[in-house]
Amino acid sequence: MADYTPETGPKLAVDFTHGMIRREHRGVVTTAGQAIVRRLSPHGSIEPGCFDHEVLLPASAPDELRKLHRLVVTYEEQQLPGQRDLLGIATVRFHHGERFHVQWECARSWARTSFNARGLAVVLVQHVPALSARAHKPHVHALYFPRVLHGCFGAFVTLDRATLAAEWAAHLAHNCNG
Numbered sequence: 001m002a003d004y005t006p007e008t009g010p011k012l013a014v015d016f017t018h019g020m021i022r023r024e025h026r027g028v029v030t031t032a033g034q035a036i037v038r039r040l041s042p043h044g045s046i047e048p049g050c051f052d053h054e055v056l057l058p059a060s061a062p063d064e065l066r067k068l069h070r071l072v073v074t075y076e077e078q079q080l081p082g083q084r085d086l087l088g089i090a091t092v093r094f095h096h097g098e099r100f101h102v103q104w105e106c107a108r109s110w111a112r113t114s115f116n117a118r119g120l121a122v123v124l125v126q127h128v129p130a131l132s133a134r135a136h137k138p139h140v141h142a143l144y145f146p147r148v149l150h151g152c153f154g155a156f157v158t159l160d161r162a163t164l165a166a167e168w169a170a171h172l173a174h175n176c177n178g
Contacts, residue, residue, distance in 0.1 A: 003028070003035055004089060007161040014169045015093035015137065018161040020085045020146070032079075032086045032145070033072040039125040039141050043132075051138075052104055052126040058116045060150045071121060075145055078153045085156075088144045090114075090164050093137040100128055100138065106176035107140035114167045118157055119148035 004019040021035045040048040055068050065071045079086075092110070094103045104126055115122040122144040129136040147153040 002026075003030055003038065009161055012161075012165045012169075014165055014172065016161070016165045016168055017089075017091045018159075018164055019089055021087040021089055021143075022084050023086055024084075030086070032075055035087055035089075036068070036072060036123055036125075036143055039127075039143065042127065050125045051100060051128040051131070052124075054108070054124050056108070056111050056116055056122050056124060058119045058121065058149055060119060061121060062151060065121065065149070068123065071123075071145075075121075075147075075153055085146055088142075088146050088159060090142045090144070090159075090168075091139055092142070092168055093139040096130065096137060098138070100126070102176075103138055103140065106172070107142070109175055110168055110171040111142050111144075113171065114164060115142065115144045118159075119150070120157060121145045121149045 003025050004021045005025070006017040006019040021030070021032075023029060040050050040053055043049050055066055055071055057065060065074060092107055107126070108124060111122045111124055122142050125141045125143065126138070127141070128138045130138065145153065146156055146158070148155050148157060
């Protein structure tokens with residue numbers, strides 16, 4: 001699934017990564033839809049293999065974009081010529097043993113305040129590697145469309161690792177006590 005390079009910087013107080021999925025990464029061309037499908041079905045199945053997923057829209061978005069397929073098709077139709085950055089990806093990790101639904105709701109409420117409040121649509125994808133006998137921590141990917149969504153996709157919004165990690169840390173401290 002290596003289709004982006006995570007931003008680096010000072011050590012964070014939370015288990016958080018962020019980066020941009022670009023049209024081309026290490027010589028491989030991709031689309032926003034393909035990047036999302038890779039997270040929905042990380043092992044190549046035709047059925048989603050993730051634990052949970054959901055589209056979260058800003059209040060200004062049209063209702064029909066609540067369907068993932070419609071959102072992706074609309075976004076790809078409205079991409080700008082030469083647009084390099086397809087999606088932002090922020091991944092939050094949780095400790096083993098925490099209840100999955102609690103993790104999900106924590107990440108979901110953070111996505112509403114960090115992305116939807118900025119006018120951005122986001123697709124959340126929850127992975128629980130332990131259910132497949134893998135040791136990695138449970139985590140939620142927030143795949144966000146980096147253009148404000150009203151009736152159509154408009155201006156770009158630039159977010160960075162430090163800003164989003166600080167918002168995640170504050171959200172955890174005030175809203176996610178399990």
